[in-house]
Amino acid sequence: MASGEVSFGPPPRIDVEADVVVIGAGACGLTAALRAKAEGAEIIVLERDPSPSGSTSMSSGFVPAPATRFQRAIGVDDDSPARFEADILAKSKGLSDHRLARLASRTIGPAIEWLADAHGLEWIVLDDFLYPGHSRHRMHAVPEKTGAALLARLLAAAERSDIPVVTRARVTRLFVRERRIEAVEVERPDGEVEFVGCKALVLACNGYGGNPALVRRHVPEIADALYYGHAGNTGDALMWGQSLGAECRHLSGYQGHGSLAYPHGILISWALMMEGAIQVNAEGKRFSNEHGGYSEQAVKVLHQSGGTAWDIFDERIHAFALSFPDYREAVEAGAVRRAGDIAGLAALTGAPAVALASTLATTGALSRGEGIDAFGRDFTGRPALQAPFYAVRVTGALFHTQGGLLIDNKAFVVHRDGKSFTNLLAGGGAACGVSGPDVCGYLSGNGLLTAIAFGFIAGASAARVR
Numbered sequence: 056m057a058s059g060e061v062s063f064g065p066p067p068r069i070d071v072e073a074d075v076v077v078i079g080a081g082a083c084g085l086t087a088a089l090r091a092k093a094e095g096a097e098i099i100v101l102e103r104d105p106s107p108s109g110s111t112s113m114s115s116g117f118v119p120a121p122a123t124r125f126q127r128a129i130g131v132d133d134d135s136p137a138r139f140e141a142d143i144l145a146k147s148k149g150l151s152d153h154r155l156a157r158l159a160s161r162t163i164g165p166a167i168e169w170l171a172d173a174h175g176l177e178w179i180v181l182d183d184f185l186y187p188g189h190s191r192h193r194m195h196a197v198p199e200k201t202g203a204a205l206l207a208r209l210l211a212a213a214e215r216s217d218i219p220v221v222t223r224a225r226v227t228r229l230f231v232r233e234r235r236i237e238a239v240e241v242e243r244p245d246g247e248v249e250f251v252g253c254k255a256l257v258l259a260c261n262g263y264g265g266n267p268a269l270v271r272r273h274v275p276e277i278a279d280a281l282y283y284g285h286a287g288n289t290g291d292a293l294m295w296g297q298s299l300g301a302e303c304r305h306l307s308g309y310q311g312h313g314s315l316a317y318p319h320g321i322l323i324s325w326a327l328m329m330e331g332a333i334q335v336n337a338e339g340k341r342f343s344n345e346h347g348g349y350s351e352q353a354v355k356v357l358h359q360s361g362g363t364a365w366d367i368f369d370e371r372i373h374a375f376a377l378s379f380p381d382y383r384e385a386v387e388a389g390a391v392r393r394a395g396d397i398a399g400l401a402a403l404t405g406a407p408a409v410a411l412a413s414t415l416a417t418t419g420a421l422s423r424g425e426g427i428d429a430f431g432r433d434f435t436g437r438p439a440l441q442a443p444f445y446a447v448r449v450t451g452a453l454f455h456t457q458g459g460l461l462i463d464n465k466a467f468v469v470h471r472d473g474k475s476f477t478n479l480l481a482g483g484g485a486a487c488g489v490s491g492p493d494v495c496g497y498l499s500g501n502g503l504l505t506a507i508a509f510g511f512i513a514g515a516s517a518a519r520v521r
């Protein structure tokens with residue numbers, strides 16, 4: 056089955072047309088479609104799956120946004136786009152595209168407030184813990200606190216807005232003349248082919264995490280790890296962009312995660328680490344600063360014996376974690392195991408009891424402010440871990456790629472010659488994100504940030520294309 060192809064000429068025929076065609080029904084595509092519709096355009100969203108899910112529905116659904124009324128409602132009144140931008144750049148050590156970081160941090164607040172005002176999305180702010188690198192409580196979520204619920208709410212809004220979301224519609228080819236996209240070819244599961252004409256095309260079909268060859272080429276360090284994003288994100292936007300001469304940036308950038316229950320494949324939220332959990336290897340020893348960031352932790356965990364590690368925590372953290380749907384799922388799947396004492400912990404992890412006792416004694420002392428952690432983590436502010444203990448075996452995984460097509464401030468794709476395409480737009484994982492060129496640059500929430508913020512801009516811009 057062909058994909059990611061471009062024909063430089065007209066399509067054989069046009070079966071149906073719309074002002075704006077959006078490829079992909081994730082957070083980016085649906086936000087773009089809702090915005091374009093509100094600006095008066097007729098839209099078609101094309102989605103390859105029988106039922107839209109995308110990485111959006113697999114995600115935790117946490118969207119970082121500064122200076123929103125939802126923050127102010129809980130007393131966070133000193134956040135700003137500039138502060139958020141500074142956090143993004145600090146996490147990537149200044150290697151993010153600065154212009155895009157500014158664009159995203161200024162757009163996301165108005166975008167989620169618009170989704171609330173125009174489409175009734177409800178947002179709460181998670182204020183019981185801070186993710187690594189965020190200087191303010193700014194992580195927003197729908198009340199269910201899942202990406203599946205976020206996507207369901209966006210799909211319901213699209214339905215109320217009479218936006219057709221055509222499923223089982225995989226776009227395989229673009230038809231382009233003089234750098235203008237005229238139509239796309241859609242392949243149906245039975246092999247039937249349709250041609251959809253457009254005035255503007257929004258690429259919202261995410262990155263290339265689901266394409267092993269592209270991952271190996273651009274991000275070899277994570278090529279042998281589990282890909283935990285949506286399988287259908289096979290890099291079509293990148294392939295189309297490259298065929299069209301688009302500028303592509305930070306293709307080695309990605310979001311990893313160092314805490315995926317093994318072998319269950321269930322996300323164990325990094326909130327546990329922020330609350331005081333630790334990670335040890337098969338020798339019962341810590342091997343990193345767990346507060347550095349969960350993305351880079353993927354590589355650190357994969358470097359341990361067997362490519363796995365153990366998340367270790369206690370009853371207090373277990374009770375806290377039960378508020379997360381993923382965690383409850385992990386408990387039900389038997390991934391979370393309990394031990395009454397250090398000997399029991401040694402028995403269930405296979406790590407030497409002496410080493411575990413030493414690790415827990417050291418971190419306990421650090422939490423009382425005694426000594427300095429060899430890895431640089433600040434343990435103060437949280438009590439020492441105490442029996443009974445909990446343990447989850449975890450591995451590192453690739454969640455999604457962060458590099459992609461460079462867009463301008465109106466979300467039009469930029470050609471290698473510096474000029475923007477006049478009717479080709481991109482956002483979310485299809486576009487270059489704000490995490491820079493490596494795994495360390497991912498600040499928690501950078502994924503949905505650029506999906507919703509750039510989708511919001513792309514929708515408005517696409518609707519104005521004539």
Ligand SMILES: Cc1cc2nc3c(=O)[nH]c(=O)nc-3n(C[C@H](O)[C@H](O)[C@H](O)COP(=O)(O)OP(=O)(O)OC[C@H]3O[C@@H](n4cnc5c(N)ncnc54)[C@H](O)[C@@H]3O)c2cc1C
Nearest residue numbers: 079081083103109110111114115117226483484500502503
């Ligand atoms: C486990 C996990 C947890 C995460 N948690 C968070 C979080 O809490 N906060 C955060 O900010 N980010 C998180 N992320 C990242 C986040 O999910 C993504 O960055 C975001 O969902 C990207 O949105 P998108 O709309 O670009 O892509 P997607 O949601 O993946 O949507 C792309 C859609 O395009 C479709 N598609 C692809 N190719 C074609 C084609 N040729 N034709 C038609 N359709 C096509 C796909 O089927 C898919 O439905 C997480 C990711 C994972 C995997």
